[in-house]
Each structure stands twice: as structure tokens, then as C-alpha cells.
Amino acid sequence: MEIVLQFLPFIAIFAIFYFLVIMPQRKRQKEAQEMIASLKINDVVVTNGGVIGKIIETREKSLIIRSAEKSNLEIARSAVVGREIESFVKETK
Secondary structure: OHHHHHHHHHHHHHHHHHHHHHHHHHHHHHHHHHHHHOOOOOOEEEEOOOOEEEEEEEOOOEEEEEEEOOEEEEEEHHHEEEEOOHHHHHHHO
């Protein structure tokens, strides 16, 4: 019985760590994977390097984006960190 009581604080700390760190991280990772899987042509995306561009072609593991007139870039799908807000796109036109 004493052994169980000795390990109880460690179990409690692990449980708190799991619910405060691991679960939210898994949720964010799942949302990011779903967002990347749902990308389609004409979506405006932001890459982890800060490049903003419109998707003009999709491939299995990469995307072709147009970041400026006559400037096409091929990026890995994993480089996309988010979709751009429509209001920002309207401001830049």
C-alpha cells in the first residue's frame, strides 16, 4: 500500500501533463492534417516560410502556388501552415 502512495504524485503529475500538453497537441496536429488534406485549387495559403500564394495545381505530395504574377513555386504540402484570411487577400488586390 505504501508503494502505491509513493507513486501517486507521479501518476497525478503525468495525468495533468497529459491533459494540459499532449491532448491539445494531438488535437492541433489532427486539425492541421485535415486542413492540408482539404486544400484545393484557388485556396490562398501561407507557408512556414511566410510565403503567401494561391494554389494553382495540386499534386500528391506538393502544391504549385502563385505568389506573384509569373512567379510559381512548388512547395511540400507539409510546408502549409494555414489558409489565408479572405479580408487580407482583398486588401492586397
